[in-house]
Amino acid sequence: MKAIVQDVYGSPSVLRLAEVPPPQVGDDEVLVRVAAAGVDAGVWHMTAGLPYLVRVMGLGLRTPRTRVRGTDFAGTVEAVGAGVTSVKPGDEVYGSCDPLGDGSFAELARTRQDRVAAKPANLSFEQAAAAPVSGVTALQAVRDSGALQPGQTVLVTGAGGGVGTFAVQIAKALGAVEVTAVCGGAKVELVRSLGADFVINYADKDFTEGAHQYDLIVDTAGRRAITQVRRALTPRGTLVIVGGEGGDRLLGGFDRQMVRAPALSLVSEQQFRPLVARVTGADLQALRLLIEAGKVTPVVDRVLPLAQAAEALRYAHAGLAKGKVVLSVAAGEGGA
Numbered sequence: 001m002k003a004i005v006q007d008v009y010g011s012p013s014v015l016r017l018a019e020v021p022p023p024q025v026g027d028d029e030v031l032v033r034v035a036a037a038g039v040d041a042g043v044w045h046m047t048a049g050l051p052y053l054v055r056v057m058g059l060g061l062r063t064p065r066t067r068v069r070g071t072d073f074a075g076t077v078e079a080v081g082a083g084v085t086s087v088k089p090g091d092e093v094y095g096s097c098d099p100l101g102d103g104s105f106a107e108l109a110r111t112r113q114d115r116v117a118a119k120p121a122n123l124s125f126e127q128a129a130a131a132p133v134s135g136v137t138a139l140q141a142v143r144d145s146g147a148l149q150p151g152q153t154v155l156v157t158g159a160g161g162g163v164g165t166f167a168v169q170i171a172k173a174l175g176a177v178e179v180t181a182v183c184g185g186a187k188v189e190l191v192r193s194l195g196a197d198f199v200i201n202y203a204d205k206d207f208t209e210g211a212h213q214y215d216l217i218v219d220t221a222g223r224r225a226i227t228q229v230r231r232a233l234t235p236r237g238t239l240v241i242v243g244g245e246g247g248d249r250l251l252g253g254f255d256r257q258m259v260r261a262p263a264l265s266l267v268s269e270q271q272f273r274p275l276v277a278r279v280t281g282a283d284l285q286a287l288r289l290l291i292e293a294g295k296v297t298p299v300v301d302r303v304l305p306l307a308q309a310a311e312a313l314r315y316a317h318a319g320l321a322k323g324k325v326v327l328s329v330a331a332g333e334g335g336a
Helices: 041-048 053-059 125-129 132-145 162-173 185-193 226-232 254-266 281-292 306-317
Strands: 002-005 016-019 029-039 072-080 092-096 108-112 116-118 153-157 178-183 198-201 214-219 233-242 271-275 300-305 324-328
Touching: 002 306, 016 306, 029 092, 029 125, 029 132, 029 306, 041 053, 041 306, 072 108, 072 125, 072 132, 092 125, 092 132, 092 281, 116 281, 125 300, 125 324, 132 162, 132 214, 132 233, 132 271, 132 281, 153 162, 162 178, 162 185, 162 214, 162 281, 178 185, 185 198, 214 226, 226 233, 226 254, 254 271, 300 306, 306 324
Parallel strands: 153 178, 153 214, 178 198, 214 233, 233 271, 300 324
Antiparallel strands: 002 016, 029 072, 029 108, 029 324, 072 092, 092 116
């Protein structure tokens, strides 16, 4: 089968299209013929091998332990293991591969049955492929880590990106009385169209210096000091820190997430909660219901062929994408 592989860590240019053996499914696994694959921030970290912490966590110290990149997918079930009961061959599904295993930038992808669910009926494969990692991350940030209650106020940073576009919509769907979105000027109109009550262009205004405070801040941008962001929280508000961007090459933003945030929570009535999301079948089902009800719609900036995975990753990592970038893995689009 055709797949995007890497043999060394580095910039997106290390990615290349190659012929590789198809994966074999175990008892609890599902084999999916991939129609489309989403490009998320985690793919860049795995490609670069940065921060170095991700290598120690199982990615591979000197070279990648697994070759095929990609996480999100949407497609059709090709085969299932003997223990799989949730889906069957022919089902249209969406889901996520194990971040430390072979991925979704391929004609066939393997995953456990608890990381896959029925594709939302009202979405194309390309739209559905944009949803698993970013949509579930936003859902867990707002509903679980943020414990949003109806009538509360929410601010979302990085609101024009993959997780941010979902977080704005999910906050409104779960009863936020007011959602304020922070993004760059090029994404203001998009974010407003998603239902944000107020939109702040970060080039024009610093939300941490105003008088307004929020019950919940979902910080998907991940680079600003917690001591600054907390100024915009109510006295008992919650800051949910999504992702590990910024920082040094050793720990990246994980120092901010895993050390500084928990330490501050011990000495403050405000809560600082790091989120390392995990895609589950149950949350994919919950997300599907929100999508099919018309309360959440994935935002797809552009769809590129599988062979242009490196270009897609460069574009997404530069922060240019409005929502998500998706790779089409349809027959005949692999290219040479």
